[in-house]
Amino acid sequence: MKVVVTGGSGLAGSAVVWHLLHAGFDVVSIDRVEPQYPLAEFRFVDCTDLGQVYGACHDAEAIAHLAAIPRPIHHTPDQVFGANIMATFNIFEAAAALRIPRVVYVSSMSVLGLPFSYKPIRLSYLPIDEAHPKAPQDAYALSKTLGEDIALAFVRRMAGALSVVSLRFPWIHTPATFKSVLTPLWDDPAGGATNLWGYIDTRDVARACRLALEADISGHEAFYISARNTFMKTDSASLAQRYYPQAKARSRLAGNQSLFDTSKAKARLGYEAQLSWEDYEWT
Numbered sequence: 001m002k003v004v005v006t007g008g009s010g011l012a013g014s015a016v017v018w019h020l021l022h023a024g025f026d027v028v029s030i031d032r033v034e035p036q037y038p039l040a041e042f043r044f045v046d047c048t049d050l051g052q053v054y055g056a057c058h059d060a061e062a063i064a065h066l067a068a069i070p071r072p073i074h075h076t077p078d079q080v081f082g083a084n085i086m087a088t089f090n091i092f093e094a095a096a097a098l099r100i101p102r103v104v105y106v107s108s109m110s111v112l113g114l115p116f117s118y119k120p121i122r123l124s125y126l127p128i129d130e131a132h133p134k135a136p137q138d139a140y141a142l143s144k145t146l147g148e149d150i151a152l153a154f155v156r157r158m159a160g161a162l163s164v165v166s167l168r169f170p171w172i173h174t175p176a177t178f179k180s181v182l183t184p185l186w187d188d189p190a191g192g193a194t195n196l197w198g199y200i201d202t203r204d205v206a207r208a209c210r211l212a213l214e215a216d217i218s219g220h221e222a223f224y225i226s227a228r229n230t231f232m233k234t235d236s237a238s239l240a241q242r243y244y245p246q247a248k249a250r251s252r253l254a255g256n257q258s259l260f261d262t263s264k265a266k267a268r269l270g271y272e273a274q275l276s277w278e279d280y281e282w283t
């Protein structure tokens with residue numbers, strides 16, 4: 001299968017490119033910046049330009065769409081919203097025009113409104129599953145939420161000729177960034193609360209994207225995808241009770257179990273996290 005990976009030079013995109021190549025896919029990586037390590041065929045493409053997207057995707061059989069400004073903190077809100085929405089629209093417009101049957105849209109747990117909301121987010125229950133209400137406030141969360149709506153609109157327009165899998169990831173890390181960014185939060189649980197102490201290893205992101213490319217799915221389906229645990233050593237039940245006391249407990253939380261319920265992803269995609277910070281080399 002020939003797959004175009006957008007954002008292939010980025011943190012998650014480069015892991016997706018590597019994984020798909022090793023799984024035997026024919027991969028074209030597109031990005032507006034060059035990859036640090038060229039792994040696959042690469043094309044300079046700004047996804048906010050529809051003509052460039054058409055050119056890059058003309059012979060693709062699937063697209064994994066990761067290109068985005070991944071947080072609303074280093075760009076102005078209009079830059080984040082404008083770039084993310086335009087890129088996502090163009091990917092789906094090209095998929096429709098070129099009759100590309102499968103798009104994997106990399107969404108985010110930010111559809112909940114977390115972690116960049118202006119006002120506190122009231123969660124209805126924990127662990128979070130796909131039925132939990134979405135509540136975006138900031139430009140990034142809004143762009144990811146509307147990105148899923150764009151996906152659904154194109155699925156509707158293509159009436160059976162396009163299926164889309166949206167993957168809602170928590171904070172994405174490598175072992176190195178886990179150690180530098182997340183271990184300091186072991187002693188600062190409040191610092192991780194708006195992320196629901198959630199994380200995922202880039203290699204599990206890549207595996208989830210491959211499973212989503214291969215899955216027998218029609219229409220549009222969204223999934224929460226996460227590591228099996230939080231990035232904390234503290235029990236999840238006590239974190240939930242302390243920082244989200246209004247959220248109803250949907251089930252008993254064991255140890256540092258993730259606050260994202262990935263059972264839909266297990267049932268429909270065959271996804272189960274393989275990597276945990278508890279298995280990283282700590283020397």
Ligand SMILES: NC(=O)c1ccc[n+]([C@@H]2O[C@H](COP(=O)([O-])OP(=O)(O)OC[C@H]3O[C@@H](n4cnc5c(N)ncnc54)[C@H](O)[C@@H]3O)[C@@H](O)[C@H]2O)c1
Binds near residue numbers: 031032033066083106
């Ligand atoms: N980093 C996280 O914790 C996190 C969590 C959940 C979801 N996500 C999503 O995962 C995806 C990848 O995030 P990341 O952390 O690897 O970010 P990243 O910034 O490392 O990679 C994003 C890549 O997209 C490229 N890009 C951005 N806009 C583009 C455009 N218009 N045209 C072409 N290329 C463009 C950038 O140059 C970059 O290489 C994003 O869609 C992000 O929203 C990230």
